[in-house]
Structure formats: C-alpha cells, structure tokens
Amino acid sequence: MPHVPTDTDVYEVFAQTGSGSPLNHVGSLVAPRRDAAWHLAKETYGRRDDLFRLWVVRRTDLIVSSADDRGLLAAKTRMPHRQPGFPTTRRRDRSVAPDTAAPPQQQPAGAASGDPRGAAGPAVSRLWLALAEDLFVLGNRLGERIVDYIDLEESLAVGSIGQEALAHAETILTLHGFDASAADAHLFERPQEQWRVSRVIGLLGDWPSTVVCGLVIAAAVSVLAEERAADEPAFAAIRDEQLVHLDHWRRWARALAAWPETSEEFTRAYADVTHRAGDLFGAGPQDTLTDALHARLAALVGDSGVPGSRLPHRPVPRAAGTGGRVLADCLARGRLVREHYAPEVFL
Structure with missing residues (x-):
C-alpha cells in the first residue's frame, strides 16, 4: 500500500528550466532544514542552467507507492476498458452469441485442489x-x-x-x-x-x-x-x-x-x-x-x-x-x- 517515508532529512527536488517546459524531478539531497535544502538545491541543480521554478519537498511530506502497488498502478491490465482499441481490437459479431444467458460451466472460485476454501x-x-x-x-x-x-x-x-x-x-x-x-x-x-x-x-x-x-x-x-x-x-x-x-x-x-x-x-x-x-x-x-x-x-x-x-x-x-x-x-x-x-x- 502507499506509505509515508520516514527519511526526515531527505528532500526531493523539482526544477523547471523554462516557462514552457514541465516541472521535473531532478534528484534528492540531504539537509538539516527546509531553507537550507532549498539553497542547497539551487546550488546543486541550478549551477549550469537558469531555473524558472524550483520546488523542494521533504520526503516525509510525500505519499509514495511501494512494490506491492504495481498491480494497482498497471492501468493496462487493471482497466482494459479504458485502453484505446475501439472498434478494431474489440470488434466481434454478436450473431454468434449464445441463445441463453446462462454462464458457461466452470470450476467455482476457490474449488481448486488443496484450497481449504474449496x-x-x-x-x-x-x-x-x-x-x-x-x-x-x-x-x-x-x-x-x-x-x-x-x-x-x-x-x-x-x-x-x-x-x-x-x-x-x-x-x-x-x-x-x-x-x-x-x-x-x-x-x-x-x-x-x-x-x-x-x-x-x-x-x-x-x-x-x-x-x-x-x-x-x-x-x-x-x-x-x-x-x-x-x-x-x-x-x-x-x-x-x-x-x-x-x-x-x-x-x-x-x-x-x-x-x-x-x-x-x-x-x-x-x-x-x-x-x-x-x-x-x-x-x-x-x-x-x-x-x-x-x-x-x-x-x-x-x-x-x-x-x-x-x-x-x-x-x-x-x-x-x-x-x-x-x-x-x-x-x-x-x-x-x-x-x-x-x-x-x-x-
């Protein structure tokens, strides 16, 4: 599940190099205070390029995903109805649809061999x-x-x-x-x-x-x-x-x-x-x-x-x-x- 990190002295840095460019995550740094973190980020990530905007966020103020959330974030398998595909990949002929609405014969969920809930x-x-x-x-x-x-x-x-x-x-x-x-x-x-x-x-x-x-x-x-x-x-x-x-x-x-x-x-x-x-x-x-x-x-x-x-x-x-x-x-x-x-x- 998403969680709040515990690294209280770690800051994430987001920078924008021009008014028409997006704000991107450019790196992380360690600092004792918030104001010190901002100035350290300016010196570290703005030394070669003029910055249009600079955001510095303490990592503990973020909610981040973990490895267990990959299934929840995988939109293509989690929400297939939202993926582009109409009408080519989702085309079919309803004339061959079954005459009745009865579901096919299937093994009930949980009835597999060795499953205590069978x-x-x-x-x-x-x-x-x-x-x-x-x-x-x-x-x-x-x-x-x-x-x-x-x-x-x-x-x-x-x-x-x-x-x-x-x-x-x-x-x-x-x-x-x-x-x-x-x-x-x-x-x-x-x-x-x-x-x-x-x-x-x-x-x-x-x-x-x-x-x-x-x-x-x-x-x-x-x-x-x-x-x-x-x-x-x-x-x-x-x-x-x-x-x-x-x-x-x-x-x-x-x-x-x-x-x-x-x-x-x-x-x-x-x-x-x-x-x-x-x-x-x-x-x-x-x-x-x-x-x-x-x-x-x-x-x-x-x-x-x-x-x-x-x-x-x-x-x-x-x-x-x-x-x-x-x-x-x-x-x-x-x-x-x-x-x-x-x-x-x-x-």
Whole structure:
C-alpha cells in the first residue's frame, strides 16, 4: 500500500528550466532544514542552467507507492476498458452469441485442489455474481451524474467511480469463467426477473440515498475481495479501489449528516438503505462464512461516523426480480444503445 517515508532529512527536488517546459524531478539531497535544502538545491541543480521554478519537498511530506502497488498502478491490465482499441481490437459479431444467458460451466472460485476454501466455492461464487450485478447497476446510475457541471470535480470523481464499478463487474464475470459473449448476454439479455440485485438498488435515486448505496456496496465488495486478495492480484486490485471508493462515500456521508440543510433527509436515507443492505451477502445459504462476512460489513458501515444504521444482525436472502424502476431503466438504456450499433461492433 502507499506509505509515508520516514527519511526526515531527505528532500526531493523539482526544477523547471523554462516557462514552457514541465516541472521535473531532478534528484534528492540531504539537509538539516527546509531553507537550507532549498539553497542547497539551487546550488546543486541550478549551477549550469537558469531555473524558472524550483520546488523542494521533504520526503516525509510525500505519499509514495511501494512494490506491492504495481498491480494497482498497471492501468493496462487493471482497466482494459479504458485502453484505446475501439472498434478494431474489440470488434466481434454478436450473431454468434449464445441463445441463453446462462454462464458457461466452470470450476467455482476457490474449488481448486488443496484450497481449504474449496467447499465454500459455490456459495462465494454466488455472492460474487450477485455483487457484480449491484456494481453494474451502480456504475450505470453514477454515469448519469457526470453531466453535473455545477461541481465538475465531484462529477469527474463520481464518473471515475462509476467506470471502475463497471470494470469490476466485468472482471468478476471474467474471473468466474465468462467469456465476452457470455458476459454480454448475462448483463444485457436476461430479463429483469432473473436478476438478483440487492434491495438497495431500488433506492438509487436522490443524492443522499446514492451516497449510502455507494458506501454499502463498496464496503461489501471490499470485504469479499479480501477473501481472495492474497492469492489473486485481480481481487487485490478490486479491494484496494473499492476501499478508495468507500473513503469517498464516507466523506460525503459525514458532510451530509453535518449540514443542517441535509441532515434530516440524509439520516432518513441512511436508515432506509442500511436496512435494505442486509441482503448484500444473502445470495447463498446462510452459514458461518456469510455471517462472518456480514459482521465485517456491519463493522465497515458502522465505522463511517454516521449514526442510525439499521443493518440487520444477520444477512437476509436476496430475491429475484427486485431493483424496481432503477434496474428496469438501466437495462432498457443499455439494450437501446446496443440496438443502434451495427451487429459486429462491440458495445
């Protein structure tokens, strides 16, 4: 994970040699004080060239990556949907797509020989596929908020979270044996009554409810990804990114709870969403595993600094055909866009 260095006497030097050139990192130095570090940097790195700008930063004021963060920083493998490739490398013919949306026969995650969690593999797989549906709808719903130009920075942040939610849903399906055609059919060709989204999806409407929905879904995905993060880099990347999302939603939750204009509405939304969030780990039979996951979810939700959570003590079963108008609109828009593309173009 990113960390803060402990070298209190080491400074990093950034220099710009002209008004049109970028500010570049040029080296490091050791100095007893900040003012001495700046003058030493000027003499060391500006002796041969005229400098336009000089920045000197104590290393302990930086947050730096470590070797363990390489998977999180590898955008080409972490976020393939963001890489250029449309339509050449992502072109396919949907006319050969399977007639049904059933996933291919695959070995459940965790069922490999010698894996002590093998017996729990099918139950965990059902949880993952259910959370993938939640992420898919959440990502689509957040995409609608990118056009809020009143607060452009927040709109971009929410759009990025929405993109990553969609990418994580796709990654989850891939890790569970879905190829491109099967994943496409799973997300776009199944009728709504076959979906098993959490009941929180139906509340993805106003902004306070959206904040709480984002919070509880990010917490649930983080908890489940932790189970496989040690032996699967993709799950580790999902966990790390969802924890970033969780921090974002927590900041919003604390702000909405503190503002007099929104505190009452948000408290009501927080209670409603957390009450429905009891089914986030309810996609399989209740056992010690799902109870433990639910307990960790409750701890993360309770650590958000917002009182009034109504999360049940134990997970409750998911029901097929839920999601209401939110899921119906999401599926209708996706299918409408697909129909307007040529059959051989990947959506």
